[in-house]
Amino acid sequence: MEASSEEKxxxxxxxxxxxxxxxxxxxxxxxxxxxxxxxQAFHKGKCVGTVVCKMGEHRNTFRGYIAMLVVIKxxxxxxxxxxxxxxxxxxxxxSDYEEVTLEAEVTNKGALALYGHLGFIRAKRLFHYYLNGVxxxxxxxxxxxxxxxxxxxxxxxxxxxxxxxxxxxxxECSGLPYSEERMSC
Amino acid sequence: xxxKAVSEEASMDGQAPKPTSIPVTDNTVWADASPLLDAxxxxxxxxxxxxxxxFNLFAAMSALEIMDPKMDSGIVCxxxxxxEAIENGAAPVPISLDSTIDVQCTIDIMDHLLACEAAWxxxxxLAQTVFSCIYLLRLDRTASHALLHSYGRVIRATxxxxxxxVSDARTHEEExxxxxxxxxxxxxxxxxxxxxxxxxxxxxxxRQLRACKATSSKRRVSEDLEPLQYNPNLEEGFCKALLxxxxxxxxxxxxxxxxxxxxxxGLELARKHIASCxxxxxxxxxxxxxxxxxxxxxxxxxxxxxxxxxxxxxxxxDASLNSRLSAPTPPRAIKILSWKKAVEYFxxxxxDLDVICSYSLDPHLENLLRFVVQFQKSQPDLVARSHLQLLxxxxxxxxxxxxxxxxxxxAAALPEATKNHDIQKNESILQLGQLVMNLLKILCTNAAWQxxxxxxxxxxxxxxxxxxxxxxxxxxxxxxxxSNDENICMKIFQHILIWVEEQTYWIACRFLMLGFELELxxxxxxxxxYWYSYAVLIKLAEKTHLKMAVSYDTAKRKGKKKRDxxxxxxxxSRIPPAVLFLQCYxxxxxxxxxxxxxxxxxxxxxxxxxxxxxxxxxFVQHFELLQRACIxxxxxxxxxxxxxxxxxxxTLVMYNYFxxxxxxxxxxxxxxxxxxxxxxxxxxxxxxxxxxxxxxNLICRLGALDPSLKVSFEFSHHPFFATAVVxxx
Numbered sequence: 001m002e003a004s005s006e007e008k009x010x011x012x013x014x015x016x017x018x019x020x021x022x023x024x025x026x027x028x029x030x031x032x033x034x035x036x037x038x039x040q041a042f043h044k045g046k047c048v049g050t051v052v053c054k055m056g057e058h059r060n061t062f063r064g065y066i067a068m069l070v071v072i073k074x075x076x077x078x079x080x081x082x083x084x085x086x087x088x089x090x091x092x093x094x095s096d097y098e099e100v101t102l103e104a105e106v107t108n109k110g111a112l113a114l115y116g117h118l119g120f121i122r123a124k125r126l127f128h129y130y131l132n133g134v135x136x137x138x139x140x141x142x143x144x145x146x147x148x149x150x151x152x153x154x155x156x157x158x159x160x161x162x163x164x165x166x167x168x169x170x171x172e173c174s175g176l177p178y179s180e181e182r183m184s185c
Numbered sequence: 186x187x188x189k190a191v192s193e194e195a196s197m198d199g200q201a202p203k204p205t206s207i208p209v210t211d212n213t214v215w216a217d218a219s220p221l222l223d224a225x226x227x228x229x230x231x232x233x234x235x236x237x238x239x240f241n242l243f244a245a246m247s248a249l250e251i252m253d254p255k256m257d258s259g260i261v262c263x264x265x266x267x268x269e270a271i272e273n274g275a276a277p278v279p280i281s282l283d284s285t286i287d288v289q290c291t292i293d294i295m296d297h298l299l300a301c302e303a304a305w306x307x308x309x310x311l312a313q314t315v316f317s318c319i320y321l322l323r324l325d326r327t328a329s330h331a332l333l334h335s336y337g338r339v340i341r342a343t344x345x346x347x348x349x350x351v352s353d354a355r356t357h358e359e360e361x362x363x364x365x366x367x368x369x370x371x372x373x374x375x376x377x378x379x380x381x382x383x384x385x386x387x388x389x390x391x392r393q394l395r396a397c398k399a400t401s402s403k404r405r406v407s408e409d410l411e412p413l414q415y416n417p418n419l420e421e422g423f424c425k426a427l428l429x430x431x432x433x434x435x436x437x438x439x440x441x442x443x444x445x446x447x448x449x450x451g452l453e454l455a456r457k458h459i460a461s462c463x464x465x466x467x468x469x470x471x472x473x474x475x476x477x478x479x480x481x482x483x484x485x486x487x488x489x490x491x492x493x494x495x496x497x498x499x500x501x502x503d504a505s506l507n508s509r510l511s512a513p514t515p516p517r518a519i520k521i522l523s524w525k526k527a528v529e530y531f532x533x534x535x536x537d538l539d540v541i542c543s544y545s546l547d548p549h550l551e552n553l554l555r556f557v558v559q560f561q562k563s564q565p566d567l568v569a570r571s572h573l574q575l576l577x578x579x580x581x582x583x584x585x586x587x588x589x590x591x592x593x594x595x596a597a598a599l600p601e602a603t604k605n606h607d608i609q610k611n612e613s614i615l616q617l618g619q620l621v622m623n624l625l626k627i628l629c630t631n632a633a634w635q636x637x638x639x640x641x642x643x644x645x646x647x648x649x650x651x652x653x654x655x656x657x658x659x660x661x662x663x664x665x666x667x668s669n670d671e672n673i674c675m676k677i678f679q680h681i682l683i684w685v686e687e688q689t690y691w692i693a694c695r696f697l698m699l700g701f702e703l704e705l706x707x708x709x710x711x712x713x714x715y716w717y718s719y720a721v722l723i724k725l726a727e728k729t730h731l732k733m734a735v736s737y738d739t740a741k742r743k744g745k746k747k748r749d750x751x752x753x754x755x756x757x758s759r760i761p762p763a764v765l766f767l768q769c770y771x772x773x774x775x776x777x778x779x780x781x782x783x784x785x786x787x788x789x790x791x792x793x794x795x796x797x798x799x800x801x802x803x804f805v806q807h808f809e810l811l812q813r814a815c816i817x818x819x820x821x822x823x824x825x826x827x828x829x830x831x832x833x834x835x836t837l838v839m840y841n842y843f844x845x846x847x848x849x850x851x852x853x854x855x856x857x858x859x860x861x862x863x864x865x866x867x868x869x870x871x872x873x874x875x876x877x878x879x880x881x882n883l884i885c886r887l888g889a890l891d892p893s894l895k896v897s898f899e900f901s902h903h904p905f906f907a908t909a910v911v912x913x914x
Contacts, residue, residue, distance in 0.1 A: 089797055106704070116707055119795030121803050125633040125703040128308055135633065137705070142802040 016048070016080060018087060021166035048075045049169035051084040055092060064092035064165075066102035069111075071169070082114055084167045089118065091165060093143055100143075103129065103136040115139050252508060262505045267322050276319035276501035278330055284414040288423050290500050291332050292476060294320065295430050296524050297499035298340055300492040303527035305344075306534070306568050308363060309519045312507035315344055316369045319501045324373060332427070335386045338379035339434045345371050346441045347568055354571035354629070363567065369507070380435060387431045394424035422475040426494075429468035436461040437531075440538065444572055448585040452542040452576075459539045466528055466535075469494070490523050530566075537569035541576060546584050550596040550621075553577070554691070557628045559862055562904075567631075574629035578622050589618035597684035598736030599677060608677055613652045617685065620645055624692070636699040639692050640810035646689040647814040653682055683735060687728035693721045693816045698905045706807075708898060709793035711907065712781035713804055713825055717811070719774035720820045726767040733761050762856035766863070769849040769870055773906045776842030776874075780881060780909065782829035783837055784896060788888060834885040843878035847871055872902040880909035 049071035055064045066088065071081045089100055104111040106125070120139040129136040209215060225235070234245040250256035264270035280290040298321075301314040320327055320337055327334040348371070352364050373379075396410045397420040413423055439458040443451030476495040477488070488496045504519075522530065540560055547553055560573065579585030583592050591604035593614075608614060620642070627638045657678040661671060697718045700706055706714050760768075784790050793800075804822045805812070812820070850871045857863040880896070887894060895914045898907035 086796070093797060116793065117795065119793075119798040119802070121710070121806050122705040122707070123806060124637060125705060127631050127633040133308070140806060141797060142806050144798055144802055 016083075017170050018083060019168050019170055021164075021168060047168055047170055048072050049080045049084055051081075051088055051167050053088045053092075053165040055095070055097060055165055061099060062097045064089070064097050064100040066100065075169075080169050082118075084169060085114065085118065087167050088165055089141065098143060098145075100141040102139050104139055105130070106135045106137055112137070112139075115141075260508075262508075264503065264506060267319060267506050270319055270503055270506055271323065271326070275503060276323075276326075278320075278326055278333070280330075280333075280500055285416050285419065288332075288414045288427070289476070289480065289495065289497070291330075291336075292423075292426055292430065293493040293495055293497050293499040294318070294333065294501060295336055296493040296495075297502060297521070298336075299531070300522050300524050300527040301502075302340070302344070303522045303530040304519065305363065306347075306530065306566060307522070308567070310363075310365055311344065311348075311369055311371075312365075312367065313504045313519055314521065315340065316507060317502045317504035319503060319506070322370060322506070324370070331382075331386050331389075335379065335382040336431070336434065338373060338376055339383050339438055341371060341373050342376040342379045343434070343438050343441065345376070346438070346445070350441070350445070350575060351567060351571045354574040354626075380438060383431060383435055387428065387435070390424050390427050390431070394421065394428065397421050397424065419479055422472075422479070425468070426472040426476060429465045429472060433462055433465035433469060436465060440535075444538070444542065444576070447579060449546055449576055452544075456539060456542045459535050459542065462535050463532060466532055470528055489525055492521050492524050492527075494524055534566060534569055537563065537565040538572060541569065541573050544576075546586070548583070548587055548592070548595060550583075550592050553583075553625075554628070555862070557625075558695070561628070561632065561635075564632075570629045570631070574626055577625050577629070581618075581622065583625075589621055590614065593617065593621060593681065593684070594677070596688075597677075597680040598732055599680050603677055606673070606677060608674055611656065613649060613656055614681075617649050617653070617681070620649060624688075632699055632702055636696060636703060636705075639696045639699070643689065643692060643696070643810055643814040643816060646685065646692060647816065650682065650685045650689065653678060653685065657682065680732070680735060683728060683732045687725065687732055689814075689816060690721055690725035690728060693811055694718065694725055696811070697721065700807075701900065701905050707793065709791050710803060710807065711898060712778055712785065712791070712829065713800070714807065715774045715778040715781065716825050716828060717808055717820060719771060719778055720817050721811075722767060722771045722774055724817045726764050726771060729767060730761065730764045733764070762853050765849055765853040765856075766867075769846050769853065769867070770906075772842045772846035772849065773870065773873060773877075776837075776846065776877060776881075777907060778829065779832045779837050779842065780877065781898075782832035783834045784884075786830070786832055787834060790896065834881070834888065837881060838885045841878060841881065843874040843881065846874040847878070850874065866903075869903045870906065873906045873908050876902070876908045880911050883911050884909075 050068075051066065051070075052068040053064055053066050055062075057063070066085065069081055069085060071084075092100055100120075101123075102115070102120075103126070104115065106112075112122075118141065120141045122137040123140040124138040126136050126138060128134070229235070234242070236242070236245065252260055264273065264275065270276065279287050280294075281287045298315060298318060301317065305311055305314040316322060318337075320333060321341065324334065324337045324341065327337060348364060348366070390413065393410055393413055397412070397417070400417070412420055413427075414420065436458045440455050440462060443455035443458060445451070473494040476493075480495040480497050491497075493499055537560075540563075544556060547556070557573070557577075565573075576584065582588055588604070588609075590609040594603040594606075595601075609618075623642065627635055627642065630638065657675065661675045661678075697714060700714065781791060785792055801822045804825065808820070850867045854864065854867050857867065884894070884896065891913075893913050895912050897910050897912070899910055900907055901910075902908050
């Protein structure tokens, strides 16, 4: 997520709105983001970043997993990725999850710095994890343990294959209201 | 294609197509679903999946079979089967009727196969690499082409040999694709005779080379020798190019065969073949110039990326033909190594194999462990590591030769005769033997996997220690026995117990050190890592020293008649060099812990405050496996904080651990004059100590006064002990 030398979007902090995934109508926004041939349109109201997470039980541990994080190039270096990830982690912490994990390529200095500042350690190195031969680090964040806390994580649903948590960063369109409705799918 | 056939049928007679094997019953009737399917095809847009009450997203996703040409209409192959490819001339035999082109193309095929082989070794599937060669998939077709046929046979036999070594060693966790063969034709009848076939071809070409050399010097030549190809000016060049390639294959196959011989009996001969391989590879590299010049194509800039020496594309390769054999996952596009990189790979592989073959098969476990650790520093690849593992652990014995119990008794510094003692039948002792073999196997895996495994076995080693301790107490109690035999049993147990502890701390140490090699620690975590390492190293030195002292004591007791000479007394009080070496480590670890702590305490640097957790969570995570095994006892986050809260530069300069390290390193050098590896390391340790000592003094004098000073820690001298670098920003 290093700042690119290409045209950087000019915007102020207040112009970025963060919304939680609301439904299928958000999917095309997310899909277009992860599409490599993203067209860089500069009109307002467009999705500039997203994070996709999974929350569930893994070997008796309630664990969150950050599957994907992307911010389009012109908007990098402004803390949007950090904000997206921070919101996700906060939600996991509030739901009494024990830890958060993800994989990051060993060469991805930006990601390693971002997660390092949030308290992740490099728990393991996985050799040739991706078939292009690149190693990855498994990053893990352990929440401080609250010894006598027996609350059940809010979002557990045994019937679901998994719980997804998605945050989207939208560049504000003047005059259009955004709903504060938050949900998981 | 299927729907086309159905709609054709439907339009022909307007009736339902005839059922094939499923008959109509009372409750069922055949109905033509083609119109429905057609409508669905038109109705579905890109990216949409069929959805129904009993057919959810999960089911729809599971039904997809991507990249299978029969199921995925998006996959367009040139040929849908090997036979179709052959019928369409993708792999002609002979390759060309023009013998010059035929020879050129044969050499290209050989080169590309080498590149494929290297790509396979690096972790890709056989199906997409070596067996992307259509000639290899139907080797019998090439019977009339002696060169191609013999080369193909040797390559097939070689791949089979390498595969069996890697499969037996099971060191290939991440390189999973390596061992999958899924119905590829790896077993050829008569492949054991492949070398004699190759020799015959080599002999023919050798004679031809001699003949064309004779012709050039205008001497008389035998009439019954057929030239390789039509152009007499190119004959010598082609003969040489072919000969080095054939010879490389021959010698490489010999290397594998020799190294396979049990108990390391073939190692010396293997070294000779390795040397031949390396020299043939040099000839192969040299042949590139000739091959490029006669290829007739312009010299492109990206010749270095090509998979052949000539720079031409080889004939007869198609990786997509095997896509159905590349299950379970759809085959990803892979890049075959360039020919140059492939040769480099084989040169490195051969050097690594040579190191293995030069090993003296030392029966002392501690020397072996040091050899393996040293060997791993050159980052050997999978094939080399597998060979090492198979050499070390064969038939439940070390080198297939030394029973594990004998290895243990030697490592525990017990007398030679102990190896025959009945105690080896004890359940816990047997388990210990298994742990030792497992440890040796783990040490041959790649660094990342190795560290994970070492962390896991710490628990096992702790448990075996407790089991042995319990057995000792149960059998002999606290009181020393009167029976001589029981006395010996007790002594053996005691020695082994001390050694088990020493070995456990050694594993813990390696676990921590590998973390640096794998770059698992960030700079803000160095302090706690060095602190923990210091705690482990202290225990390791203690146990090592204890083992040596106990063994000396035992030896002394055995020779009851000898009286203590002054020399013996001196020897007893002197610290053994191995322990001094560890003490050097200890001083450096302590020095670094304190320096890092002082930097944090006084200058607030190398901290990493996080919004979600504290340093304690990071401590718990990094050392979880060690803590679980109580290695060492009482190494908690609290004790870490207590040890480091009061670190200040003013005191550190007075109690300079780095100076101690320097002194010890100097002192102990003479004891290792016959050990070049340890001497080299001692020199590095001295440098670390010196640089850090200077940095310490600098920071103490100027740190508070000059805020522009920046301190970083780099591994410029030693892979485990960092050197502090002080710069002005």
